[in-house]
Amino acid sequence: MNVMEHLLSHIKNYYTLSDEAQQALFDCFTKVTAFKNELLITEGSICRELYFLEQGALRGFYNVDGKEITHWFGFENDFVTSFHSFITGKPAVENIQLIENSTLWSISKNALTALFNQYHEVERLxxxxxxxxxxxxxxxxxNAQFKTAKELYENLLKQSPHILERVPLGYVASYLGISQETLSRIRGRL
Structure with missing residues (x-):
């Protein structure tokens, strides 16, 4: 399956576009190769791109009092960006870092807006x-408000085991809102 077919087959999981809109959308995407530990988006900058992650993994994190707090992960077939910055045009408050070498496809906010005006179905997508x-x-x-650390970890095991296979445990602990030591204890008991 070529890249266009892969991207468009994934888009159909969201919404089916006409052939003309599909081609116009695909023509606006640009391939981006990024490497492990690179920052795709940095806090304080304005995010002007929406990305489709074809291959690889990344994380979104905040810097709080000198600590990195991971709040989400992205994997193959995810659309990723600093959504608040992308939508509002205000500086991002988060960072997005590659945790694996990755291939992404980017589309600019301006190109997307032009597509919205030309193809309302793209806007719906x-x-x-x-x-x-x-x-x-x-x-x-x-989940973070009402579940214990053990319940959060068990939920992660059940719903997203790929995270545990591909993401360093320090990032997983941060994502769960616990220390790495607490995560080790929980894992040891299961």
Whole structure:
């Protein structure tokens, strides 16, 4: 399967576009190769690109009092960006770092806006992408508020075991809101 077919087959999971809109959308994407530990987006900069992660892994994190707090991970077939910055045009408050060598496809905010005006179905597609992002964010927030560290880890094991296979444990501990030592104890008991 070539890149266009891969991207478009994934997009169909969100919303089916006409052939003309698919081609116009694909023509606006640019291939980006990024390497492990590179920062794709840095806090304080304005994010002007939406990315489709074809291959690789990355994380979103905040710097709080000199500590990095990981709040999400992205893997193959995810759309990723600093959504707040991308949508509002304000500086990002998060960083996005590659945790594996990665291949991404980027589309600029300007190109996407032009597509919205020409193909309303593209606007609908992106709205659905935003909705799914919001739902994941809300689920994560609710889980963090009402579950114990052990329950959070067990949920991660059940729902997203690939994270544990591909992400350093320090990032996983930060994501769960616990120390690496607590994570080691929980893992040791299971």
């Amino acid at each position: 992106v709205r659905i992408v935003y909705e799914r992002y919001y739902i994941r964010l809300e689920e994560r927030y609710v």
